[in-house]
Amino acid sequence: MHSKLLFFCLLIPSTLSSPPNIIIMLMDDMGWGDVGVNGNWAKETPNIDKMAAEGMLFMDFYTANPLCSPSRAALMTGRLPIRNGFYSTNAHARNAYTPQTLVNGIHEYEELLPKLLKQADYKSKIIGKWHLGHRRQFLPCNRGFDEFFGSGNCHFGPFDDEKTPNIPVYKNDKMVGRYYTNFTIFKGTGESNISQIFLAEGLSFIETQSVSKNPFFLYWTPDATHDPNYASPMFHGKSIRGRYGDAVMEMDYCVGKILEKLKELKIEQNTFVFFTSDNGAATYRRRDGGDNGPFLCGKETTYEGGMREPGIAWWPGSIPAGTITHQLGNIMDLFTTSLTLAGVKPPQDRIIDGIDLSPVLLDQRAPIIDRPIWYYRGNEMMAVRVGAYKAHYWMWTEFGNDPLKFTFCRGQYIQNVTVHDQINNTEQPILFNVNRDPGEKYIVSPKSREYKTAMAIIDPIVKAHKEALEPGVPSLNYCDVAVQNWAPPGCEELNYCLPVPESNPKLCVWDH
Numbered sequence: 001m002h003s004k005l006l007f008f009c010l011l012i013p014s015t016l017s018s019p020p021n022i023i024i025m026l027m028d029d030m031g032w033g034d035v036g037v038n039g040n041w042a043k044e045t046p047n048i049d050k051m052a053a054e055g056m057l058f059m060d061f062y063t064a065n066p067l068c069s070p071s072r073a074a075l076m077t078g079r080l081p082i083r084n085g086f087y088s089t090n091a092h093a094r095n096a097y098t099p100q101t102l103v104n105g106i107h108e109y110e111e112l113l114p115k116l117l118k119q120a121d122y123k124s125k126i127i128g129k130w131h132l133g134h135r136r137q138f139l140p141c142n143r144g145f146d147e148f149f150g151s152g153n154c155h156f157g158p159f160d161d162e163k164t165p166n167i168p169v170y171k172n173d174k175m176v177g178r179y180y181t182n183f184t185i186f187k188g189t190g191e192s193n194i195s196q197i198f199l200a201e202g203l204s205f206i207e208t209q210s211v212s213k214n215p216f217f218l219y220w221t222p223d224a225t226h227d228p229n230y231a232s233p234m235f236h237g238k239s240i241r242g243r244y245g246d247a248v249m250e251m252d253y254c255v256g257k258i259l260e261k262l263k264e265l266k267i268e269q270n271t272f273v274f275f276t277s278d279n280g281a282a283t284y285r286r287r288d289g290g291d292n293g294p295f296l297c298g299k300e301t302t303y304e305g306g307m308r309e310p311g312i313a314w315w316p317g318s319i320p321a322g323t324i325t326h327q328l329g330n331i332m333d334l335f336t337t338s339l340t341l342a343g344v345k346p347p348q349d350r351i352i353d354g355i356d357l358s359p360v361l362l363d364q365r366a367p368i369i370d371r372p373i374w375y376y377r378g379n380e381m382m383a384v385r386v387g388a389y390k391a392h393y394w395m396w397t398e399f400g401n402d403p404l405k406f407t408f409c410r411g412q413y414i415q416n417v418t419v420h421d422q423i424n425n426t427e428q429p430i431l432f433n434v435n436r437d438p439g440e441k442y443i444v445s446p447k448s449r450e451y452k453t454a455m456a457i458i459d460p461i462v463k464a465h466k467e468a469l470e471p472g473v474p475s476l477n478y479c480d481v482a483v484q485n486w487a488p489p490g491c492e493e494l495n496y497c498l499p500v501p502e503s504n505p506k507l508c509v510w511d512h
């Protein structure tokens with residue numbers, strides 16, 4: 001332990017004197033199998049593939065929840081949604097998120113990454129989708145970010161501005177217009193220039209910061225790969241996969257431009273970049289969604305397709321080029337790793353689930369760090385992965401009885417695994433070896449010695465986790481039409497405030 005620590009310090013002396021800039025590139029609903037380097041046949045991602053060739057590719061990287069908002073809350077806090085409050089108790093095992101009727105947002109008590117990075121003088125900006133609460137007090141600039149360009153919600157719409165307001169787009173703490181009415185998205189054709197606007201915002205932030213003596217943190221989280229997909233004229237109609245692929249191509253272009261900018265400014269050796277996605281591809285979109293590679297099911301589920309994500313780390317000169325790791329990683333680790341690289345101590349007064357990946361990132365020969373991966377769906381721990389083994393304590397695919405409407409497991413059926421009803425396997429968890437069987441197709445027989453050996457390791461880890469767990473106050477329980485984006489900060493200047501209807505708070509309905 002002691003010698004390992006010493007070795008680590010010797011490896012990154014420069015980091016300690018001048019912490020690196022940090023860029024987290026978070027894609028929306030992009031699947032593990034959407035990037036060329038993970039085997040996608042459409043080959044839309046030459047720049048992302050090059051990023052992997054120049055950096056480290058994580059084969060076993062996970063999100064903390066199979067839906068956008070809780071996964072983003074986990075990234076910003078380093079904590080499981082069950083702890084940070086981004087879950088619901090309205091119904092069992094539901095994935096809740098942040099629609100514009102949501103009353104609450106990320107708790108005041110939670111310490112967010114940009115705020116903590118302030119301790120090391122980082123200047124921070126978020127570009128794209130925030131999703132941790134759209135009301136004034138929850139917006140990024142009130143929760144630790146210096147700058148914001150994007151939106152509190154997803155780019156759903158167009159709405160009529162009467163029953164439902166269109167979603168505002170913010171510059172810092174004021175809205176500068178709304179999606180569809182001011183920031184054009186042609187839903188019929190899938191054309192929009194918004195990804196290019198996000199890119200320009202990112203490049204100009206990097207340029208401005210590069211001349212400053214302070215390090216920067218850029219959280220770049222464009223949402224063109226989320227339904228309804230869009231792309232600008234340069235990419236529109238260019239992919240063999242259609243609109244979704246067009247959006248992936250544009251994301252890839254943006255990744256290339258950002259890395260190119262770092263090189264042009266000669267700050268690439270002092271910038272840690274990580275590329276990943278918030279959850280698995282939306283398989284319920286059938287032919288229109290993304291690709292989860294060899295993995296079972298997709299977004300909304302706790303099968304591998306819902307939670308295993310592309311993961312690429314890039315930091316020329318510090319992270320060895322062309323390397324591949326089987327370290328189990330999680331989006332929450334980006335919180336802890338970023339703080340470590342910045343020389344900031346993670347909060348000590350609460351449980352942090354993210355681990356520091358820097359030993360693995362900076363030294364290819366470093367041993368794999370043992371850690372569990374938790375698969376939660378709302379208030380229920382559905383599964384856990386320990387080493388090669390994944391044990392499902394609960395299973396559930398979709399809701400409703402129309403198999404054509406919501407197929408979270410698009411075209412995949414595994415007997416006793418892709419189950420329509422919530423099944424409690426706690427008595428005898430369903431076990432897979434996801435190294436040999438990544439598609440979760442072949443159940444390890446409960447009678448086998450392999451099962452008994454694996455469960456003897458997993459059971460105590462689960463028991464300890466449950467005993468120590470103090471669920472946070474749920475933030476995603478209440479909805480109200482009055483809290484929608486009728487009159488966001490800045491609407492007066494634009495003369496674009498809408499009349500606020502009477503408040504009518506209700507429990508949100510979460511089917512999925």
Ligand SMILES: *[C@@H]1O[C@H](CO)[C@@H](O)[C@H](O)[C@H]1NC(C)=O
Pocket residue numbers: 176177178181182494496
């Ligand atoms: C934004 O769109 C609304 C609705 O179409 C319009 O009234 C307003 O003038 C637009 N604002 C700007 C700044 O373009």
Ligand SMILES: *[C@@H]1O[C@H](CO)[C@@H](O)[C@H](O)[C@H]1NC(C)=O
Pocket residue numbers: 184185186191192193232233
């Ligand atoms: C996108 O920008 C191009 C070039 O400026 C312009 O011709 C086009 O109309 C824009 N499209 C949308 C949907 O705003």
Ligand SMILES: *[C@@H]1O[C@H](CO)[C@@H](O)[C@H](O)[C@H]1NC(C)=O
Pocket residue numbers: 415416
């Ligand atoms: C698996 O499914 C079959 C067919 O529905 C059923 O007979 C069997 O009991 C199931 N096995 C388990 C372990 O649930």
Ligand SMILES: *[C@@H]1O[C@H](CO)[C@@H](O)[C@H](O)[C@H]1NC(C)=O
Pocket residue numbers: 424425426427
């Ligand atoms: C699930 O099964 C376990 C073990 O049989 C039981 O203790 C637990 O109460 C069940 N949970 C629910 C919500 O039914």
